[in-house]
Amino acid sequence: MASLTARVRDRRTLRRNLMALTFLAPAIVLIGVFTITPFVNAITLSFQSWDGISLDTPWVGLQNYEFVFKDDEFWASMKNVAVFGVVGFFLGNAVSLGMAIAVNRIRRLRTFFRTVFYLPGILSVVVVGVIFLFMFEPRTGVLNRLLDTVGLESLQQNWLGDPTFALPSVAAVFIWFHWGFGFLLFLAGLQDIPEELYEAAELDGARAWAKFRYITWPQLAPVTTIVSLLTLLAALQIFGTVQVLTNGGPGSHTLVPTLLIYEEAFTNNRYGSAAAMSVLFGGALVVLSFIQLTIARRRADK
Template identity: 75%
Template sequence: MTAIPVRRPPRLPRTLIGWLFLAPAIALIGVFTITPFAQAILLSFQSWDGVSPDTPWVGLANYDFVASDPIFWASMRNVLFFGVVGFVAGNGAALGMALAVNSVTRGRTFFRTVFYLPGVLSVVVVGLLFSFILAPGSGVLNRLLGLVGLGTLQQNWLGEPAVALPVVAAVFVWFHWGFGFLLFLAGLQDVPQELYEAAELDGATRWSKFRYVTWPQLAPVTSIVSLLTLLAALQIFGTVQVLTNGGPGHHTMVPTLAIYNEAFVNWRYGSAAAMSVIFGGALVLLSVLQLAITRRRSRV
């Protein structure tokens, strides 16, 4: 007797299987990201107060209003400052702490927990905490300055235009460095020890080992942390709202807060949508640029 061949069901192409796994994520992105953004683009050409059922078409009137709005463009300048501080100081602090914790043999778990702890707190808690610390006169910081003989430096940290923006940026760095710290620490622990041993045999100094071994091995992690930190800094909202609400005199205003005020305080949803389209487009371009730079560095 001859055996009857068993027919196996045809296998799906590997590419199709991959798209099937990605389908739920693509659907969520489409519903909660692409669709709202498309609706915001449509609304940016209309006028709506948030209540009336009528949304008359106004063309480019909202964009003309935004183009001449000094508060929005001041917020764009401020958020660039947040982006630079978050990118440089935030990543520098996270990398420095990761290097310090990675070099110790005892208490690594304790330091890892303590350094990541600020990121667990909510934005409101952080805002209220630093409002108490930075309060004029009776604040903890001003009292400490008085105790060490620096009473002349006491001031209204959140109420003076010259210092309010750097102070809020410092609070942002303290609040967000924990995530980057953990990623850098994980990257450091994945660096092969054989590379360090070979560098020591060649007589490399501590700086040489960091420059030629640690830093190249951390390149993928650095790219991810840099992109996430930069986007978080550019989208800052809660920290500014709780600490200063954009003041004094809009010196700490950021685009997200300006869009919020335009929509939910001034009830001008059309111009708020135009602001969000401009700001969102800038974020997309920045992300594409960052990813292009990352891919180019990985090929070198």
């Protein structure tokens, strides 16, 4: 009887697994065709030399990787994208969380603010770039004219042309463009926290910081993990914002790996070295994602 029951259970399990695989098959095929196959092709191409036109793709071994490791522009772009990652991860998430807490505390106009704060995220990256090009224009731009109006003309700068201010300016645009997504997720997480926890904390005499530290922050841990990972990946893969605003200039002060890979392939016609850059940069993203998810999982298990 026990063996019969076990066989029936095994058949049901097999049936469920087959049904699950049936529904997953289209997604698996799409991932295989549009993700895994290009990734394998990129790895193969990174060991070859190709100009994008000829049919000959000679095997060059590690020459492309040697070129990349000796390329000062590649390491400059990695340094710049690290700045975007740090700014997006810490400052971007802090802005999103702060605004979510502020909107969550109000009762009226919550829907209005939720819509307005998320609005930048639905704009095209080209539209955002053009808007801020006009704002940062050194002679007639809104920012410099505003500084002149309030008597702070000494603070006027060539925001996108000065190596000192170009990278922070682009980073500020990135935060404005992307913070709405994290804001909505944090706001949803805040609204899921039971009010009874805050009421109990108030009875114990807890102040605002104590309630945030011991209630809000721990309860938002799952949301924080998702927002942090997505924000970090978006910052590290920034492309359109930089291309529209500065195209990597002045010099290489705002150059990022995605833009460098694009130029290496489609401008310089060196697809092999571009593939090597893609493999190294993509591998770094995978490692960072794995580390962040591991830390978040260990934190959730405590």
